[in-house]
Amino acid sequence: MDIQNNRPSILNAAAIFFATNRQNTLNYYSKLGFSCNESFGFVQLDGLEFIVHETGNLDNIRPNYPTHGPEALDLFCMVQGVEELYDRFTSRGASIRFELRISEYGMKEFAIQDPDGYSIGFGESLID
Known part of the structure; x- marks a missing residue:
């Protein structure tokens, strides 16, 4: 609980x-460098x-792809x-869903895909 405001607060989401x-x-x-808890499956x-x-x-x-589009x-x-x-992920053998690119909404981004097809995107804003 947030002691200062005496109200509950969300600490994390997974x-x-x-x-x-x-x-x-x-x-x-x-192998991509994530910490993995073998007992509980936390990544x-x-x-x-x-x-x-x-x-x-x-x-x-x-997985959302391909059901919900490319x-x-x-x-x-x-x-x-x-x-x-x-560079880190590709050098460690990541399955790349889409290569590093600049999007029309001002992000430099790429995505990896795991063995079950789940995709995680990583992006950095190019807009100040």
Whole structure:
């Protein structure tokens, strides 16, 4: 609880991705430099955190792409140093969903895709 205002506050949020093989997915993110908690499936890199759960039901795996179109992502992160992050991920074997580009809305961005098809975009604003 926020003691100064005596009201509850949200401290963090984490999306949940369902995986066909949780260990395989955690290994993928680990090789990209994410911290992965093997026991609970938490995946974290700087301010990005999400949870990976294993499921035997393939219907539970529902990435936004391609169902919602070619630009659909499951997470989007604002970053500093997008080019360096892109280089880090590509040098570690990331599956690139779309290459580093400049968007029509003033972002330099790219996206990775995990073994179950979930996409995470990373972008840096080019507008002051």
